[in-house]
Structures are given as C-alpha cells and as structure tokens.
Amino acid sequence: MKLTCENISKTFGNITALKNASLSVAEGEIRALLGGNGSGKSTIAKIIGGAVSPDTGAVKIRDKVIKTKSPSNTKKHGIVITSQELGLFTNLSVEENLCICQLPVTRGLFVNKKEIKKRAFEILKSLKLEHLLDKEISELAPNQQYMVEFAKALVQQPDILIIDEITSALYREDVEVVREIIHALKAKGCTVIFISHRMSEIYSICDTVTVMKNGEIVGTYKINEKNENELLSLMTGRDIKDSDLESENNSLVYENTKTILNIKDLVLPRFDSKINIEVKKGEIIGIAGLQGHGQSEFLKTVFGLQGGIRLEIDGTEKHITSPIKAVKSGLAFVSGDREKEGVFGERSVSENLTAVNNLVLKKTRVNEMKLLKDYGVVFGSTRQQITTLSGGNQQKVVIGRWTSSMPLVLLADDPTKGIDVQARRDIHKIFRDLADAGSAVMMVSSDDEELVELTKHTHLSRIIVMYEGNIVKTLMGKDITKENIIAYSMPKGGGNK
Amino acid sequence: MSRNGLSLKGLTNLKTFFPSIIASVALLIIGQILSPGFADISNIGNLLTVASILAIATIGQALIITSGGEGIDMSLGAIMSMGALIGPMISKGQSGRIILMIAALVLIGGIIGFINGFGSQIIKIPPLVMTLIMASVVNGLTLGYTNGQPSVTIPPALLGVGKRVFGPVRVLLIIAILAIVLMELVLRKTKFGKLVYLVGSNRNAAKLAGTNVNIVAIASYVLGGIIAALAGMFLVGYAGSGQLQMANDYTLLSIAAVVIGGTKLTGGKGTLVGGALGAIVLVLLTSILVAIGMPAGVRSLIQGIILLVILVILYIKAPKLRQ
Amino acid sequence: MITHGTDKKQSSVLKSISKMTFLPAVTLFILFVILNIFITRRFLTSGFMIGFFTANAPLVLIAIGVSVVLIGGGIDISLGAITCLVNVVFISLVGNGWSFGSAAIVGLVIALVCGVINGIIVGFFRVPPLLATFATTSVFGGIALWIMPTPGGSAPMGLINWYNSLFLGLPAPIFIIVAALLIWVAIKYSPIRIWLYSMGRDEKKAYMSAVPVKWTQLFMYSFSGLLAGIGALCLTGSIGSGDPLAGLPLALSAIAACVIGGISLSGGKGSILGSVFGALFLGLVITTVLSAKINPFYQDFFSGVIILVGVIGATLLSRKFMNKA
CATH class of the missing domain: 3.40.50.300 (P-loop containing nucleotide triphosphate hydrolases)
Known part of the structure; x- marks a missing residue:
C-alpha cells in the first residue's frame, strides 16, 4: 500500500477527534473522505500532512513508518496538503506564494527569482490561469485564490496529495480543471485524498470513498457501490429518504x-x-x-x-x-x-x-x-x-x-x-x-x-x-x-x- | 437562573490562585530562613502594605488587559509618578485640600487614560506603542510641572495611609481590599463590567451584538488612568517623600502581577484577586532580595529570570504551531 | 469578475504609491529638515551633521534591527537593555586594559547571545515576544546595572575621535549605518525575506507552507540583538563612557521610529528604509525642541507630544492610502 494510517487516535482537550482510525490508499487511487463535521476527516488529513501530531498510531508510506513531525517533514516524503484554510499571503506576489514551500536558491543563499517566475508560469499555464501572474493576491476573486492555493500544492510535485475542501469555493469550470489535473496525477501514480461536502464532485472525481463518523472510520467503498442517500445514511447513522x-x-x-x-x-x-x-x-x-x-x-x-x-x-x-x-x-x-x-x-x-x-x-x-x-x-x-x-x-x-x-x-x-x-x-x-x-x-x-x-x-x-x-x-x-x-x-x- | 454563581466562580478560580498562594508561602519560608524575622507578623504587615500599592495599580492594568485588543498600559508607572509628585503640589501640603487633590488626580488620570484609549481604539495605534509614547509625554509633563525639583510636602492626612489600624494591618491594606472588592463587583455585576469581558473576549462578535466596543474599551483606559494616578498618590503618602519617576518600575511590576495572577493577556478573562496575589508574590520576592543585600542590578536580574520561568511554564501548554 | 471603470494607469500608479509605506516618514523628515534650516543655527554645517549622526546612529541601527523583528510578526523591547549591557561590558573591559578590538568583539558576541536567548524563548518556548523581551529587559538590564551600578569609565580616545569625525567627507557614523543596511540588502535576496513577510502575515499559515518558523524567529531576534550591539558601540562613541541606563529609552524610540516609518506592528508590512527615516525624524524632533528655546524642563514633554503627533499622523495616513487593497 502506498499510504497507510494505522490506529491513529487524537484528542483535543476532552474532545476525541479520532478513535483508532486506520486507512490505506493504493498507488494512483483517488480516495474521497466523507463525513459530517467533527467526524475527524480534517484531523486525519492534518495528521498525514504533519500539521497535527497523533496521540497514538503511525503513518506509513509503502509500509515504512514515516515521521510526521512537521509539514516540512512530510513534504520530504512527497505529501502535500492543500486546505480550505487558505495559505496565501497577501503581502507576497503570486509567484512567491506559489513557490514559498520550496524556494529555489542559487549558491545556497539567494533566491532564484527567474526560476520562481518560470515554475509559477508553468503551473498556472497548466491551470489556464497564466493571466494571474502579475496580479496581487488581494486582487484575485475568491475562486481564483483557491485555484492558486491548488497550484501551490501542484508546484511541489506531490506524490500524495490531500485536498481538504478547497473545491467548495470553486466554480464548476474550476472544478472541471481540478478534476482533469487530479486524473493526470493519478495517471502518474500519485495518490489523492479528496475531502469535499459536494456529493456530485465526489462521484465525478473519486474512485473510492471512506465514510467517517465521530472520529471513526465507518467503512470504505467503491464509489459506484453506494448512492448518495446510502452514503448520507452511513455518515449520519440515520435512514435518509427523498421524501424527507x-x-x-x-x-x-x-x-x-x-x-x-x-x-x-x-x-x-x-x-x-x-x-x-x-x-x-x-x-x-x-x-x-x-x-x-x-x-x-x-x-x-x-x-x-x-x-x-x-x-x-x-x-x-x-x-x-x-x-x-x-x-x-x-x-x-x-x-x-x-x-x-x-x-x-x-x-x-x-x-x-x-x-x-x-x-x-x-x-x-x-x-x-x-x-x-x-x-x-x-x-x-x-x-x-x-x-x-x-x-x-x-x-x-x-x-x-x-x-x-x-x-x-x-x-x-x-x-x-x-x-x-x-x-x-x-x-x-x-x-x-x-x-x-x-x-x-x-x-x-x-x-x-x-x-x-x-x-x-x-x-x-x-x-x-x-x-x-x-x-x-x-x-x-x-x-x-x-x-x-x-x-x-x-x-x-x-x-x- | 442560578445567580449564586459568584461563589462557584470563586471555586473554579481557586485553581488559578494556587500557584501564587504556594509561591507566597514558599517565599515567606525562604525569607525567614535567609533573614530571620522576615516572617514576623509585623514584617508581614509591612510587606502587605507595600503590596497594597502594587495591587491597586494592578487593578487598572488588569482592567485594560482584560478589555482585550492587545490592551496594555505601559504608561501606568508614569501616571503613578505624576500622581505622586503633582498630587501633593496641588494639595500644598494641607489636609483640607485633599479632596481637591483627589479630584484633580481623577481628572488628570482620566484625561491621560482617555488619550490612551482614544489613540488606541479610534486612531488604532497599537496600545503598546500608544501608551509607551504617553509614558514619555506624561514623564515630560511631570518634569516640566515640577521644574525638575519636586518639592513634595505631603498633607498629614495622606501620610495617614501608612498608619496602623489594628495589629499589623495598615490603612492602605484596607483601602486596597475595598478597591479590589469594589472593582470586582463592578466587573461581575454591572453592565459595564460584563461588557468588558465580552469586548475583551471577541471584539468582532461584541460589535455585531450591538455593543459599543469603543466606549467600553476607552472607558477601561480612563478607569485605568484614574486608578494609576490615585495609586501614585497612595505611594507618595506611604513613602513620605517623592522623586522624579519614582513609580516607573510599577509598569513592569503591574504587568508581571497580572500575568502571575492568571489573567489572560489576550483579554476576556481574569480576576483582580489574582492580580493582588501576583502583587504579593512580587513584593515578597523583592523584599527577600533586599533583605539579603542584593544590589539593584541583581534584583532586576533575578526578577527577570523568575518572570521568564513563569512565562515559559505558562506558555508551555499554550497552543503550538503544531497541535 | 468584478470590473471597475477606473483608469488602469491611474490605479497602477496609486498601487505603487500605496506600496511605498515609507512615504509619510520621508515626508516628515523633509518637513523637519526645512523647518530646522530656519530655526536651528548652523544646521547645514558639517559640524552639526557630525553631531547629529553621532547622536542618532544608535537609534537608527536599533530601528533597523527591530524593523526586521516587527516585519516577522514579533516585537523586541529588550534592545535598549542589550545596548546598555554591551556599553558597560565594553567600557569595563577597556578599563581593565583590553584592546579596543577585542572588547568590541566581546561586546558584539554578548549582543548576539542576548538576541539568541530572545529568539529561543520566543521561537522554541512559544512565549509571546512582548512578554519574553519584557522579561529579558529585566535580565539584561539587571546584569548591566550589576556590572556598573553608576555611570563611569571612559571609552578609548581612538574610538571617540574616529566616531566623531568626517570620514571620506561624510560623518563617520553614516558608514556604520550603510554597512548595516548592506547586511539587510543581502538578507533581502535570500529566502529569509519571503519567510519574514509570510510569518509576519500569518505564522500558522507560514508553518503549513514549510517555512522554518522557529529558525527564522531565532534569526530575527539574533539579528536585532547584533544590531543593538553595534548601536551600543556607537552609543559608547557618542557618550564617551559607560552608563547602565543610557541605552534603555532606545528600545521604545526605535519602535516608534518603525511605526512612523510605516511598519505595521501586526507584522508583514513595511520597509527598513521607512524605519531609517522614522529614526532620523525622531532625531530631528529633538534638534527642533532644543532649538525652539522651550523651557528646558518642558523639552521632554514637547518631544513626546511631537512623536505622538507623528505616530498619529503616520497611522492615519497609512490607513487612508495604504489599505485600499
């Protein structure tokens, strides 16, 4: 297995965010994480991304336990997380924002501005957003900011990409671009974990879905195995009918x-x-x-x-x-x-x-x-x-x-x-x-x-x-x-x- | 609903008081060992009197910090010094003019506090910078007003704050206790006090809830300025003589007392009793260092290290970058 | 999306002006230069210039140091105490027969160590910087007072003479300021600049973006400590002796200089250039008050009021023009 989480638990104060959650995702798989709020999906994403430390349990890549001590640590293993909390800095340029996670340096000391410009242009071009290059972050519309956030993850050439609800702010055209890119990454063997509340996106983008409830994994299913109401029922633990x-x-x-x-x-x-x-x-x-x-x-x-x-x-x-x-x-x-x-x-x-x-x-x-x-x-x-x-x-x-x-x-x-x-x-x-x-x-x-x-x-x-x-x-x-x-x-x- | 909350609140607060109570007892024992006679009842009375002045000053600091928005008063010591020097000059050393003196100090302290509040809340200069600059303005004002040579003749009635009431208890201690009880009641029972907590906890939410955030915050600074000016008056009454910038240390001491007392520095939470306990800890510490003959530099060094240790312990549990 | 009918050219000019956060400070500086040409005798003479830069170089240097900290989202109020400490250590060592060079190096190392201590407490123990440096002020200042309870000693004549002279036709302290600025320019081209501005805007986001937050914090406090050390040597050259308290007010004046210079105390905004002009403006305020024949006892009061007005003006200006975005 490409990515395995084993028996991960996490409590914040007296709130249990994750209880013995185990998860494994294969190479080239696009996995949806679905669950209500407080179900623990963001927490597990952040643990894999190194932003939250688990109380117990381990994260493994290709069956080897890795250290998830910090985001910079997990990035070394090719794990990139992009989240609903925008990570853009309005006081930096678009290209600086795109490359901040891995600033190219010359002679080990100085920032290579040309390289930054080149990388930024290439990635934005692939998202059909090259016109954003000379803009200020504050000039961008919210959906454009989320696309830049997504681009910032792509620049790092992720091997495991975790997308935590960025699509909720995107237009349909944007989501379509995101879908294409995710599938291109999948073709290259990249593993994607996709968190979203929008059922239609999950059905069109993902291969498999893991449902979570109250910090526990309810189950993992092939995407066409369950319909929307069934997934909702699993999430809430109640029967959902359209007649509601x-x-x-x-x-x-x-x-x-x-x-x-x-x-x-x-x-x-x-x-x-x-x-x-x-x-x-x-x-x-x-x-x-x-x-x-x-x-x-x-x-x-x-x-x-x-x-x-x-x-x-x-x-x-x-x-x-x-x-x-x-x-x-x-x-x-x-x-x-x-x-x-x-x-x-x-x-x-x-x-x-x-x-x-x-x-x-x-x-x-x-x-x-x-x-x-x-x-x-x-x-x-x-x-x-x-x-x-x-x-x-x-x-x-x-x-x-x-x-x-x-x-x-x-x-x-x-x-x-x-x-x-x-x-x-x-x-x-x-x-x-x-x-x-x-x-x-x-x-x-x-x-x-x-x-x-x-x-x-x-x-x-x-x-x-x-x-x-x-x-x-x-x-x-x-x-x-x-x-x-x-x-x-x-x-x-x-x-x- | 249950409005007997005060006692219960007191109980939950006890936890935050424990460290200062334990520290006070420990310091008393250490003091007694290093300098026999330190824990004598009469010396404790003296220490509590000195702590009373700091505790009163701390009320104002705690109020401003609790009102949030990075609120802090770096001009507290300057205002106190001003109260200590200008107050007696206004009274001309006559007990009959003591009311006039108090009224004048309330007015001046209030105006300085208002400028602090207006600058930080309306013009939005960060409170730290605003009050720092005010500190130099107020010190400059005191220097100018006293022509560099304060001739302090203290009215006998003001000197009375150092008198014993019964046993080792002096008037100042009673004033401090009354002031703390009064302000604690204001904070817990009046609309203003409750708003201070809400405004301190979340400015945006308070604004959306239709409260006048600016007025509440500015009022905290005004009250803080008044309290500082009066604290300066008590200081000079107890000390018996005045000198320029005599209370400047109180800025740092009051902030340290607030921190030790468990008041949240980002606002919205805190008690005055905690601040008073913090004041006692600080006064005990300083007194021990003086008693064993430490020079001023070493005292400041040790105080700094202890404050650092407290801070590190306090913030070791604070939210980390990584949760 | 939302298109505005505004002229593109005009808006881009406005945008680039709004980026010049140092403009209010430069304007104030120029205004006060003009004012002093009229009220201060011999203002434009080299003798006055030497005196001016000699007296104000410590403030400028410390303002440069604290700017870096403020941009990175921190604050350092211990720089005045570090200045005092280095000053008394340097004078004591010289008094004990050390050479100027070795005493200066020891002084700078101490300054750096003080900065590193601040950086560790803030970066690694996560104590809020205001409180941390507030406590270390007491520590560093206490040590200074312990070493030298009352002013005394004297600086080597060589230092005083060079520092108070013209060098290559310019007041000597200017070269020290330029050297400090050159260090900053080097930093500007390294990743540290991007790290500083990103941390200043949002520490948590910066951490998520793999910015080495703790190390950058360690760096910025060390940098400001070192600049306070250099400032202390200048202060020594200016006052010619040791004084355990002389440097203390510099901490706060430097922060005021930064605010006037357009640096935001909430971090992530402003430029070093603004702080330099902010500091020079504060120096001019004192010159002005001294020249204005004000009752000497009220001079402190008036310089305080002018600084207050300057800070209010800078704050209002920056809100009006800089926050359009």
Missing part, C-alpha cells in the same frame, strides 16, 4: 402579508448596484449566487456595517449607521465565522447566550435551560466555557443569543458553514420557528442545496439570486430548485471569464 424533503408552498399568501423590512435602492460597496426588496413578516429569504457576488456584503450593508443606510423597518424609516442602531431597530446578524465573529471564546455558555438580551436590549430574562434544550444543544452546565462545546452547538448558542430577543429580521451570513448535517437541520428548524413566530429570516449560503432545503419546508419563502451585486432573479414555489439557482447565478453573457 417535502414541499408545501403557497405563494398566494404573499400579497396580503405585512412588509417588515423595506429596502430601497441599496447600493453595495464595490458594486455598481441597486437593490430593492420588501421583506415580509414570517418570511424566509434564501440568498443565492456565486461566491463573491455581493451576498454577504448585502447583509452586512443592511446591518450598518458598511456605513449609514436608510431602511424602513416595521413601517418606520430608520437611519442605520452602525450595528448598535441596527440591533436597537430589531435587526440581528449571525456570522458564519464563529470563531472570529460569533462566540466569546473565554466566556460561559450563559454569557454568550444572554449578551444581546441582557446587556444590549435589556429585555426580559431568557429561560436559558429551556432554550438550550429546545435547540438540542449538548452541554453540561450553562457556566461551562463555550469553547468546550462542539462547533454546531456553539453556533446554536450564538443564534439563540439573537432569537431570544425576538428580532424583526434575522440576517444570517452562511451560518451553517462547517457544521454537520444534524446541527444544520436543527438550525434550519430554529429559523423556521422564528419565521412562524412572526420574524423574517434572510440567509446567505454558499451551498445551494441548503437553501433549497431550507425554503422548501417553509410556507412563506423565496430565493433571490444575486449576480455582480444585483438581484437578478427571485425564485418561488416550485421554481426553487438547485438547477434554477445555478442557471440564474450565471446569466447569459456573464459568468466566469
């Missing part, structure tokens, strides 16, 4: 429902756009579009994060100049970046939950126990530090911080990013309950399927598709399908360069 996703939709109700938030001629920074939309009471609006087309900026602008803005909220005109005003006017904002913008990591569950209610809005006391139980948060005591909870539970607490104060409109910016399927569904239910109670929810998601799933279950809902900072399409009722979202995300004549 039933639709009941009534667009007639729309006309007669009260407008809760009226946005007029909203201009997004960076875009030459005007957004008009009336948000109804009890409505859930999914915001779709390709990454970087203004969906996040839209919510942030409404929340007053990009300067002053006039909005009509619940019938009265409000001038929102800051999040403080936004919150006082009944808006709420949940960020997808829990660590940076969500949790108060050093503080308790209780303090995290009641921050808005007790300190900002001074509403009535929250029934903390009831709320946490209703949301299915797994916790020991409300006084325990929030970071001892799992990611999904942390995000539920952050959402509870807002829902407990009954905002008029909840703005959620990709709130389920990096959260497992179960917690994701719980969060959808929380949003639906909030809408049923008379609030409105506007949610951005980078996952089109998630938006379909969320809005399908809600009687008052629509999906707006954004392109270059404008709403290009509103989908309602039966029109809400993944195919439609994709189609309208890339209007004719537009799309990718």
Whole structure:
C-alpha cells in the first residue's frame, strides 16, 4: 500500500477527534473522505500532512513508518496538503506564494527569482490561469485564490496529495480543471485524498470513498457501490429518504402579508448596484449566487456595517449607521465565522447566550435551560466555557443569543458553514420557528442545496439570486430548485471569464 | 437562573490562585530562613502594605488587559509618578485640600487614560506603542510641572495611609481590599463590567451584538488612568517623600502581577484577586532580595529570570504551531 | 469578475504609491529638515551633521534591527537593555586594559547571545515576544546595572575621535549605518525575506507552507540583538563612557521610529528604509525642541507630544492610502 494510517487516535482537550482510525490508499487511487463535521476527516488529513501530531498510531508510506513531525517533514516524503484554510499571503506576489514551500536558491543563499517566475508560469499555464501572474493576491476573486492555493500544492510535485475542501469555493469550470489535473496525477501514480461536502464532485472525481463518523472510520467503498442517500445514511447513522424533503408552498399568501423590512435602492460597496426588496413578516429569504457576488456584503450593508443606510423597518424609516442602531431597530446578524465573529471564546455558555438580551436590549430574562434544550444543544452546565462545546452547538448558542430577543429580521451570513448535517437541520428548524413566530429570516449560503432545503419546508419563502451585486432573479414555489439557482447565478453573457 | 454563581466562580478560580498562594508561602519560608524575622507578623504587615500599592495599580492594568485588543498600559508607572509628585503640589501640603487633590488626580488620570484609549481604539495605534509614547509625554509633563525639583510636602492626612489600624494591618491594606472588592463587583455585576469581558473576549462578535466596543474599551483606559494616578498618590503618602519617576518600575511590576495572577493577556478573562496575589508574590520576592543585600542590578536580574520561568511554564501548554 | 471603470494607469500608479509605506516618514523628515534650516543655527554645517549622526546612529541601527523583528510578526523591547549591557561590558573591559578590538568583539558576541536567548524563548518556548523581551529587559538590564551600578569609565580616545569625525567627507557614523543596511540588502535576496513577510502575515499559515518558523524567529531576534550591539558601540562613541541606563529609552524610540516609518506592528508590512527615516525624524524632533528655546524642563514633554503627533499622523495616513487593497 502506498499510504497507510494505522490506529491513529487524537484528542483535543476532552474532545476525541479520532478513535483508532486506520486507512490505506493504493498507488494512483483517488480516495474521497466523507463525513459530517467533527467526524475527524480534517484531523486525519492534518495528521498525514504533519500539521497535527497523533496521540497514538503511525503513518506509513509503502509500509515504512514515516515521521510526521512537521509539514516540512512530510513534504520530504512527497505529501502535500492543500486546505480550505487558505495559505496565501497577501503581502507576497503570486509567484512567491506559489513557490514559498520550496524556494529555489542559487549558491545556497539567494533566491532564484527567474526560476520562481518560470515554475509559477508553468503551473498556472497548466491551470489556464497564466493571466494571474502579475496580479496581487488581494486582487484575485475568491475562486481564483483557491485555484492558486491548488497550484501551490501542484508546484511541489506531490506524490500524495490531500485536498481538504478547497473545491467548495470553486466554480464548476474550476472544478472541471481540478478534476482533469487530479486524473493526470493519478495517471502518474500519485495518490489523492479528496475531502469535499459536494456529493456530485465526489462521484465525478473519486474512485473510492471512506465514510467517517465521530472520529471513526465507518467503512470504505467503491464509489459506484453506494448512492448518495446510502452514503448520507452511513455518515449520519440515520435512514435518509427523498421524501424527507417535502414541499408545501403557497405563494398566494404573499400579497396580503405585512412588509417588515423595506429596502430601497441599496447600493453595495464595490458594486455598481441597486437593490430593492420588501421583506415580509414570517418570511424566509434564501440568498443565492456565486461566491463573491455581493451576498454577504448585502447583509452586512443592511446591518450598518458598511456605513449609514436608510431602511424602513416595521413601517418606520430608520437611519442605520452602525450595528448598535441596527440591533436597537430589531435587526440581528449571525456570522458564519464563529470563531472570529460569533462566540466569546473565554466566556460561559450563559454569557454568550444572554449578551444581546441582557446587556444590549435589556429585555426580559431568557429561560436559558429551556432554550438550550429546545435547540438540542449538548452541554453540561450553562457556566461551562463555550469553547468546550462542539462547533454546531456553539453556533446554536450564538443564534439563540439573537432569537431570544425576538428580532424583526434575522440576517444570517452562511451560518451553517462547517457544521454537520444534524446541527444544520436543527438550525434550519430554529429559523423556521422564528419565521412562524412572526420574524423574517434572510440567509446567505454558499451551498445551494441548503437553501433549497431550507425554503422548501417553509410556507412563506423565496430565493433571490444575486449576480455582480444585483438581484437578478427571485425564485418561488416550485421554481426553487438547485438547477434554477445555478442557471440564474450565471446569466447569459456573464459568468466566469 | 442560578445567580449564586459568584461563589462557584470563586471555586473554579481557586485553581488559578494556587500557584501564587504556594509561591507566597514558599517565599515567606525562604525569607525567614535567609533573614530571620522576615516572617514576623509585623514584617508581614509591612510587606502587605507595600503590596497594597502594587495591587491597586494592578487593578487598572488588569482592567485594560482584560478589555482585550492587545490592551496594555505601559504608561501606568508614569501616571503613578505624576500622581505622586503633582498630587501633593496641588494639595500644598494641607489636609483640607485633599479632596481637591483627589479630584484633580481623577481628572488628570482620566484625561491621560482617555488619550490612551482614544489613540488606541479610534486612531488604532497599537496600545503598546500608544501608551509607551504617553509614558514619555506624561514623564515630560511631570518634569516640566515640577521644574525638575519636586518639592513634595505631603498633607498629614495622606501620610495617614501608612498608619496602623489594628495589629499589623495598615490603612492602605484596607483601602486596597475595598478597591479590589469594589472593582470586582463592578466587573461581575454591572453592565459595564460584563461588557468588558465580552469586548475583551471577541471584539468582532461584541460589535455585531450591538455593543459599543469603543466606549467600553476607552472607558477601561480612563478607569485605568484614574486608578494609576490615585495609586501614585497612595505611594507618595506611604513613602513620605517623592522623586522624579519614582513609580516607573510599577509598569513592569503591574504587568508581571497580572500575568502571575492568571489573567489572560489576550483579554476576556481574569480576576483582580489574582492580580493582588501576583502583587504579593512580587513584593515578597523583592523584599527577600533586599533583605539579603542584593544590589539593584541583581534584583532586576533575578526578577527577570523568575518572570521568564513563569512565562515559559505558562506558555508551555499554550497552543503550538503544531497541535 | 468584478470590473471597475477606473483608469488602469491611474490605479497602477496609486498601487505603487500605496506600496511605498515609507512615504509619510520621508515626508516628515523633509518637513523637519526645512523647518530646522530656519530655526536651528548652523544646521547645514558639517559640524552639526557630525553631531547629529553621532547622536542618532544608535537609534537608527536599533530601528533597523527591530524593523526586521516587527516585519516577522514579533516585537523586541529588550534592545535598549542589550545596548546598555554591551556599553558597560565594553567600557569595563577597556578599563581593565583590553584592546579596543577585542572588547568590541566581546561586546558584539554578548549582543548576539542576548538576541539568541530572545529568539529561543520566543521561537522554541512559544512565549509571546512582548512578554519574553519584557522579561529579558529585566535580565539584561539587571546584569548591566550589576556590572556598573553608576555611570563611569571612559571609552578609548581612538574610538571617540574616529566616531566623531568626517570620514571620506561624510560623518563617520553614516558608514556604520550603510554597512548595516548592506547586511539587510543581502538578507533581502535570500529566502529569509519571503519567510519574514509570510510569518509576519500569518505564522500558522507560514508553518503549513514549510517555512522554518522557529529558525527564522531565532534569526530575527539574533539579528536585532547584533544590531543593538553595534548601536551600543556607537552609543559608547557618542557618550564617551559607560552608563547602565543610557541605552534603555532606545528600545521604545526605535519602535516608534518603525511605526512612523510605516511598519505595521501586526507584522508583514513595511520597509527598513521607512524605519531609517522614522529614526532620523525622531532625531530631528529633538534638534527642533532644543532649538525652539522651550523651557528646558518642558523639552521632554514637547518631544513626546511631537512623536505622538507623528505616530498619529503616520497611522492615519497609512490607513487612508495604504489599505485600499
């Protein structure tokens, strides 16, 4: 076997990330790792890549135990890992970024700039991205940055390539290029471990799939051995049927429902756009579009994060100049970046939950126990530090911080990013309950399927598709399908360069 | 919900207090061995009085560090020195003008703290640099105001802070305990205090939650400046005489006390009691070194090494590059 | 994707200007040169120039050293203490009959060792650099004070004479500064530059990209230590004697010089050139305050205020023009 992991275990504090995980991948095999969050797939990838040290167990290449002491150590064995956490440096040029892992030197001392330029050009050319060479990293669109990240791995001529979810930010054309390259590497005998949440990619790219759950390996299968629902069942340990996703939709109700938030001629920074939309009471609006087309900026602008803005909220005109005003006017904002913008990591569950209610809005006391139980948060005591909870539970607490104060409109910016399927569904239910109670929810998601799933279950809902900072399409009722979202995300004549 | 949390919180905090308590006891024993009489009750009273001044100063430092955003006050010693020298000048040595003196120090300390806070939070100069520069500004101001020769006549009422109340307990110790209890209550029970922890823990999240991050952080600096100015006043009251830059060491000592006391340097977590215990450890250490006749250079050397050892032990468990 | 209607030429000019993080420092420097031509007597004479560079070379050198640390995402506040230590060791050795050369070499080795200690504590024990160098300040400064509790001794006349003279028509300290800059230029062409800037931006990412983070940290603190050593020899040439405290304020002034020079304290941004001009600007501030006939007791206060205003100005400017990207 080319790559073998034997009985690897790893705990972070009191959280077990991996339990006796064993894995072996053959030469030229493309293996998918599939699992919910906290299933341990990123951890095992990082252990192989040398970024995380295992508590027990060994990594072997061709049956020889190798040291995985550091990324530079594993790189010597041809292991290259490229991950969702972008490793690009905005203060370095594209070519320096591409070659930073192995800087060519002359006379053992000085950087060989010509060689860097040559290598960078060759690799970008193979990805059809040679026009990026003279750009700054900060000028690149998110998908281009991920492609450069991928190129950075390729420059190192990997023998074992681990791709940890970089494709979730890529366009279909990009994914196609990635697929071709991976297959070319496979032909050369390179072993690839491919981590993704997108089933379609896994089916089109991979040979085999290893399913993980709660830090353990559930099993390894040939890719055509199992269908999507079967894989999902293995991941979650529950039976998944298509009938779970039933639709009941009534667009007639729309006309007669009260407008809760009226946005007029909203201009997004960076875009030459005007957004008009009336948000109804009890409505859930999914915001779709390709990454970087203004969906996040839209919510942030409404929340007053990009300067002053006039909005009509619940019938009265409000001038929102800051999040403080936004919150006082009944808006709420949940960020997808829990660590940076969500949790108060050093503080308790209780303090995290009641921050808005007790300190900002001074509403009535929250029934903390009831709320946490209703949301299915797994916790020991409300006084325990929030970071001892799992990611999904942390995000539920952050959402509870807002829902407990009954905002008029909840703005959620990709709130389920990096959260497992179960917690994701719980969060959808929380949003639906909030809408049923008379609030409105506007949610951005980078996952089109998630938006379909969320809005399908809600009687008052629509999906707006954004392109270059404008709403290009509103989908309602039966029109809400993944195919439609994709189609309208890339209007004719537009799309990718 | 259960609001009897204070006692429970206290219990969990005890763990972070153990190292300083053990260190204090150990230092007392070492002191007694090296210099008999060190652990006498009257000497302990003296040591606690000296530690009280540092503990009061540490309250301000801890508050600023807890408010996060790389918050730190490198101007604390300069503000203290200023309080120690300008305070008595304002009082003109009369006990009757002591209220005026306190009011003036609160005002000046508050203004300096405000400039620190404004510069670091609004203009976004890193707090370290901002407060370092303020330290030289404040020292310069004190030098100018006193014309280089501080003529300190201390009002008798201020000298009273060194008086014994009962046994070895002096007024300063009681003031320090009251100050710590008061500020600890402010931190745990008031909206401002709770916000200091949240803002210190995660600025972005606090901003999104609709709190006024800047006001909370600036208020911490203002309070820190006021506390430092008053601590300087107590220092001169206890010392009985003043000299230029007499409290400059307190900048480093207060930071060291905060670190030893288990306050998280990145903000969002910490207790004032811990800082006070840290102050006791530092004062014990210095006193032992003085008692056995170590010159100033060696004292600084040993303090530095001990701080280094503590830091290395503290951070040996910190997240590594490799997990 | 998102196309802007802006003129390409104009934006590329703006882009290259925005990369010149040293511009505010150079501007301040030039403004103060002009100001001093009017208020400082004999400002443009070689006698004044010698005095100016003699007094400010230590600050410039330490600013160069600490720049490298700041760019790499660290901070070093112990350089003032290292300067003091080298100064008193050098004077003591000379006082005990050592030759100038051997005493200087011992001094530089000590400076390097101090830097290596900082580098090990930060790089290998993972103590945050501010706290680590804060503690070592107490250690190095303590040793200096132990060796020489009060100012005294005297530097060899040869050093003082050469240091305070014109060499090839220029003040001698300029050559030392240029030599230090040449070392930096050599580093700039080695992988270390890329490693420093990447670490300064994100240490963890740099580690994942196989950058030898610990060793580069060891390097940068050693480098700054060594420059503090060279700065200490210059300081000795300037004050002519040993003083266990004279070098202490340099640590903080050097960091202020870097900030004014456009180096970001969060790392990964700025250039050495900016720090050099930042340091020269700070030197000019003192010249200005001395020339302005201010009550001598208020001179410290005013130079502090000018530095504060300079740092505020540099910060606001860099935010306005440099963060367009």
